[in-house]
Amino acid sequence: MSLRIAAIADIHYAEGPVHLPYARRTAIADILLLRAIHRINRFIQPDLTVILGDLVDDGSRQGLEKLKEHIDKLESPCIVLPGNHDGEEFFSVFPSPEEVVDINGVRLLTFVDEEQPDYNARRSDLDIARMHEARAGYDGQLVSLQHYPLLPPNASESPYGYTNNADIWTAFENNHFTLALSGHWHTGDDLVARKAGRAIVAPALCEHPFTFLEINMDGDDIKTIRHELAMPRELELVDYHVHTPFAYCSQNMEVPITLALADEFGLAQLAFTEHSGQLYFERNTYWKAGFLDDGINSPEGADDRMGGYLELAKANCPPAILGLEIDCDNSGNPVIRRDAWDATEVKLGSIHWLKELKKPDDEIDLQAAADEMLGRLSKFAASGIDVLAHPLRIFRKWPDDELPANLIPGIIDLLKKNGVAAEINFHGQITTPMFMNTCLNAGVKVVFGSDSHHYREIGDFYPHLNLIRDCGLTCSDLPDILADLRNGER
Ligand SMILES: [Fe+2]
Ligand SMILES: [Fe+2]
Ligand SMILES: [Fe+2]
Known part of the structure; x- marks a missing residue:
């Protein structure tokens, strides 16, 4: 036994x-x-x-x-x-x-x-x-x-x-x-x-x-x-996806404690990446995606907290990296104004909603959703974002091998063409070896993100490092496969 x-x-x-x-x-x-x-x-x-x-x-x-x-x-x-x-x-x-x-x-x-x-x-x-x-x-x-x-x-x-x-x-x-x-x-x-x-x-x-x-x-x-629980310091890992008290979905995440924990957990650095949509629109509008048709100029529920976020982030960058998790509107445009775009060093792009996937489960046409995703991304990936955050999260209800055949190769082609990295993210979802290997074979770099909304999540790359191993790689391969977005590099 x-x-x-x-x-x-x-x-x-x-x-x-x-x-x-x-x-x-x-x-x-x-x-x-x-x-x-x-x-x-x-x-x-x-x-x-x-x-x-x-x-x-x-x-x-x-x-x-x-x-x-x-x-x-x-x-x-x-x-x-x-x-x-x-x-x-x-x-x-x-x-x-x-x-x-x-x-x-x-x-x-x-x-x-x-x-x-x-x-x-x-x-x-x-x-x-x-x-x-x-x-x-x-x-x-x-x-x-x-x-x-x-x-x-x-x-x-x-x-x-x-x-x-x-x-x-x-x-x-x-x-x-x-x-x-x-x-x-x-x-x-x-x-x-x-x-x-x-x-x-x-x-x-x-x-x-x-x-x-x-x-x-x-x-x-x-x-x-x-x-x-700490990451090996010698790996010099960077957490490219950390939220702040400005997130509607934050559970704690006060900045001084976040920075102290990043050090305790052995990170080389972290990027604050608040949701742009949450910084421009009030809570209800954000959660029902009420701003996506008109994007940044949507009049519904406008509530501009971007200045407050940038002020907080700037006061702590360095040591952190000033970033944003930028929402994508229904036309593929980043939901952000020029001043915030120019102020941020790391731009994570996120597609959190697709019209097709908002339908009741039994009415969803998965091929239509895949095509919508690729159409949206063809513009969004070319907008200047550095990373596509949690690339398949909106499809997390379906295993990778049940997704329409054009989806993953299509996403990875667009990332490759535009020099955009893919985020490895396990927050409420998984990244599979199949997705990771497709990235690697195409020469698309990846970044690690914890998507922290709670202190306990900061720099927790246990599943990320297991994924590397499951793809037949070791930690010595990390410098070749991870994008380093610090100091404006892409
Ligand atoms: Fe003890
Ligand atoms: Fe996200
Ligand atoms: Fe996030």
């Missing part, structure tokens, strides 16, 4: 300023957790998620409650253990963990061990007895879950452990446990990966590069995958 576990340890959330001179990034730890949870739900889909203690740094009840709201978003079953930082009120916010959890033929035992001096711990005789009882009449896999590092004697450099480790480890071995999974030591130590024993100490989520583990158990065979 196989079991996939996502293991998160040592979140250490505490309210406070974003910039802190400590390794523990306590003030962004809630964002880190949310970013991990979204990756777990969307891409890892484990059978079980375990949270191995030290959720908060300061025992704060409000902190625990805030994290619980995030943890409740996990789609997998979840076990939450307290750590030595979680304080007295932990069990009034989180339920006591079940002592024994059986899942997919694996029996997991949870332990809440008593703290000892110097950040060590002791397992009670009663709890050691539980390790024996769990084996009685049971011949499947056993896993021990705890906050403090449970390790084979002399097998790790962990400065922390159990004052009665020899007794616990004897019980572990005599009862043929498959794995001890712990947290607490922020450096972490994967003894399974380095073939030094059946123990894993998950590294702290709160310390760069913000790691959690995916553990795949198949019988006694265990494989771990490290998931880092």
Whole structure:
């Protein structure tokens, strides 16, 4: 039987300023957790998620409650253990963990061990007895879950452990446990990966590069995958699609925090790219696309906030790049005025609506929609935009191979002809290897965009980098395939 576990340890959330001179990034730890949870739900889909203690740094009840709201978003079953930082009120916010959890033929035992001096711990005789009882009449896999590092004697450099480790480890071995999974030591130590024993100490989520583990158990065979929430700094990745508080659909995105997070997440730079249509038209008009027939000169719902956006962006560019996500009207014209066009360094063009696709589902003629898209794009791509944002997003309801045969080649021809890059975007949609390979074969460059509307999304290129790998490429190919739009280059 196989079991996939996502293991998160040592979140250490505490309210406070974003910039802190400590390794523990306590003030962004809630964002880190949310970013991990979204990756777990969307891409890892484990059978079980375990949270191995030290959720908060300061025992704060409000902190625990805030994290619980995030943890409740996990789609997998979840076990939450307290750590030595979680304080007295932990069990009034989180339920006591079940002592024994059986899942997919694996029996997991949870332990809440008593703290000892110097950040060590002791397992009670009663709890050691539980390790024996769990084996009685049971011949499947056993896993021990705890906050403090449970390790084979002399097998790790962990400065922390159990004052009665020899007794616990004897019980572990005599009862043929498959794995001890712990947290607490922020450096972490994967003894399974380095073939030094059946123990894993998950590294702290709160310390760069913000790691959690995916553990795949198949019988006694265990494989771990490290998931880092920060991008490798040496890749010098640029996020070309980041929203601001000016977006009607923004969930937070205050500029100073956005910039701090871009740095935390290892980006070389980011571009602010607010929707032009949202900066010229009031909310209702924008959402019902009421400005698209007449474009920038549409009288309906005009509400010019462009000046405010440019002022905010200019004050922060550099370090950021001043850009816009420019809507396309029904005639293929960019929805923008000259002054804003001239002020922006990076122009993402977006086709968010097609008339054909606004019809009821059963009346949509997909070929007509494809032709409308290509007609619109033939003018829009020639307008001077640098990037076509989320090229197939409006067709996301249909798999790429069900789309009319002329659509993808037609889009890519127009991008190629006009020197426009294609955005790789996974925000509420996907970019497929088929689309990416068609770009590469045609010599169309790509850019990475997160389309961030929430802090947790900034520079999250996990799916983008997987796509590169799925196309048979490696990170060393990135300089050849990514467009670099900084300093006015195209
Ligand atoms: Fe900790
Ligand atoms: Fe968009
Ligand atoms: Fe966007």
